Amino acid sequence: MVEPLHIVVVGGSIGGLTAACLLRDSGHDVLIYERSAVELQQRGAGIGFLPATYRYLKDRAGLDLASVCVQTDFIRYLNGQGDVTYELSHSYLFSSWNTVYSNMLHQFEPEKYVLGHELVDFKNTNTGAQARFANGSIVDADLLIGADGIGSVMRTQLQPSATGQYAGYVAWRGMAPESVMPSEFVERLGDSITYFVYRDSHILVYPIPSSDGDVSAGNRMINFVWYRNYAEGDE
Known part of the structure; x- marks a missing residue:
């Protein structure tokens, strides 16, 4: 042994x-x-809730995944006017860094977290x-x-040679509560991972739990990320 x-x-x-x-x-x-x-605070906003991320919480801790994530049912593309240009039925799970962290922290002995x-x-x-x-x-x-x-x-x-390399793009991240958004926005964005793609850039939007972990419709957050290509050294 x-x-x-x-x-x-x-x-x-x-x-x-x-x-x-x-x-x-x-x-x-x-x-x-x-x-x-x-204790660590909110960082990184929304995250894709993949098996590698939730496996411990599901298989070891017995957590009901529906209590810590939001399921979307569509992949949706919009044009500049907000019209749907493409839609595909596909399920994804999304959570937030803070929700996953707080649930993992709950699984570990506080006196051994220094x-x-x-x-x-x-x-x-x-x-x-x-x-x-x-x-x-x-x-x-x-x-x-x-x-x-x-x-x-x-x-x-x-591994001193393993240094970070600029990926060629920057990203702006943000979140907004569904409760303060117009109902038509929530209806369009609340059930999908939504893309708006244009030259050298794209915007990605999906729902996540609220800052206190609420996953119920109307109380969640809408997470968005705006990616834009920039050559290294550009202001």
């Missing part, structure tokens, strides 16, 4: 929480160290690994896992 490991996960967002919960469920002692001094610890360095040791944090804390572990986001300290040290 494999002896339980003492595992430290650096980064307490959705990926870090999922890894920590799975390892905890496998019998290991797991701690999460998150650099933020407070805030205010920003990783600055780490190294291998004879018995495992050691992490050093900006507040002076030093933590030893049998296994150290990096889930510390786009500016990952662990990735930078382990």
Whole structure:
């Protein structure tokens, strides 16, 4: 029988929480160290709710997916006047970063989710690994896992050549409550993933849970993302 490991996960967002919960469920002692001094807040707005994202909540936590996401039934394209130019029946699930994060956080022991610890360095040791944090804390572990986001300290040290590359476009994101939108807007946008495509750009719209997780029609948010191509260096 494999002896339980003492595992430290650096980064307490959705990926870090999922890894920590799975390892905890496998019998290991797991701690999460998150650099933020407070619980993470809304970021990234809407997200596609794919099996890789919801599998733990559905299969391990037994959560009813309908309580944390919105299902759309169509793919819809609009022209500049708001007229439908193409429509296809197809189901997608959408949620919000905050809804998924808060539900994953609920699955993990709060006393093992340690805030205010920003990783600055780490190294291998004879018995495992050691992490050093900006507040002076030093933590030893049998296994150290990096889930510390786009500016990952662990990735930078382990794979210094793996740097971010500009993708050639920028995106503006936003959300609006259905409750303040004209009814014809909600009727057109509330049951689909909706696209408006034009030269060098497109806009993507879909419904997501409200900021407090409400998924009922009329109380949700409408999430939108405007993508536009820009050459690197353009103002």
